[in-house]
Amino acid sequence: MNRFEGKVVIVTGAGSGIGAGTARRFLQEGASVALNGRREHKLRETLEGFDQAKTLVHAGDVSDEGYVKSLIADTVRRFGKLDVLINNAGIAIFGPFEQTTTQDWRKVLSTDLDSVYFTSREALPHLLKTKGSIVNLSSASGIGGDWGMSSYNAAKGAITNFTRALALEYGSRGVRVNAVAPSLTSTEATGELEKNEAVLSAFRERLPIGRAATPGDIAGVIAFLASDDAVFINGVILPVDGGLGASNGQPNFLNLLGKG
Template sequence: MVTGGGSGIGAAVAHRFAADGAAVVIVGRTREKLDKTAAAAPAGATVLARTADLTVPDEADALIASVVADLGRLDVLVNNAGVPSFGTVEAVSPDQWRAAMAINLDAVYHTSRASIRHLRVTHGSIVNVGSSGGLGGDYGMVAYNAAKGAVVNLTRAMALDHAPEVRVNAVHPGFTLNTGITAGATPDTPVVKSFAERIPFGRVAEPEEIAGVVAFLAGPDARYMTGAQIPVDGGLSATNGQPRIEL
């Protein structure tokens, strides 16, 4: 099951799992976006769309129960749903703060809580999609950074509590095309070019490149990994922030 599966990284993850032969459930709030993702899946794939507001505990519980009832089991939960949030601590209103926490953090808790007993049966795994903004700060994104930073330690705590039956890991994408704030952007868009200048690879990520790491963590080749925090950022987190020195 992939939350936030209607576009961007979530859609790419769903298509990767489908291509690998899994039955995939994609979850989001907008049916039209989910249906487009399902329609674009590889031929013969099983991709089922379900709408739910995962910031509401009862909706998360009902969703997981229906998925297990219909498909018989749950092997992997990918907590991908999230939204950007902008503003400094003095500019972000309490309502904006709560909204950022509800989607980026609370939904991870709600779906994980509802899923864990089913994943224990299958010795399954959870992959949380965090952000480079959870591993370091951004200018003017205080609520988003706080929520994604909490996902880092939530991942670690769940990994400890549920090993060895359920593995819990996190992927932390850097700036990625075709996601919430980059929808419609191209490599020539000014903000994309600004990021690319700082990234050792010289470009920003494609959603499929994040999906490959999610698939690895969910699969048997990562069977001895839990609590891992994997940045997928083209090497950006490897730098200490100083400029290239030309001698």
């Protein structure tokens, strides 16, 4: 399946996790891909086994406005156009709100939210020419709150509504803007979390599908939203959460009663 043959895609945060899985998915489907991330060696690991002629490794910090200008300009210079922007770069800092420092708050908001503003602003003139699309990475944490993740919730909640706002403004001009909202996904970032059996057990109890997502699970949905298969989907925040949002939050009474 080569839905993206002849298309040019930028994926931010492509050195690991969902970003790496997404970059590989677009390459598998024929796209030329510019991969952004802070660690060049991780970006090159993502590309192992792929045609280097169809890739651009562009290491840098997308919370830096000047860097983002160069990322977009260099991609268009290399490939001649831009069809798809995937805003994946993000971090989370855990802890009670009263322990959240100004530095921590600004670090999360700049990496997770400012980057989406900068990349979208710089990419849209090119996407208007190609009638392209943007897919943002929101989160289940951008739809509901979490314990000890106030800055991450704030950033992802803003991305959720920013996605809708851009979809309203640009849909009639030929650019679709959507977002995915994953729940727990197994990546480098969740490695320590997943070592805690009590935490994993609590997640399994709440996830009807019974496991965490893989980066590939999320990448497939991102590729769908960016493709012509989703040509009439605009302004959607699509949960990719294993059924987490289907629950009203009550415990599994069948399991508690020994009837599950």
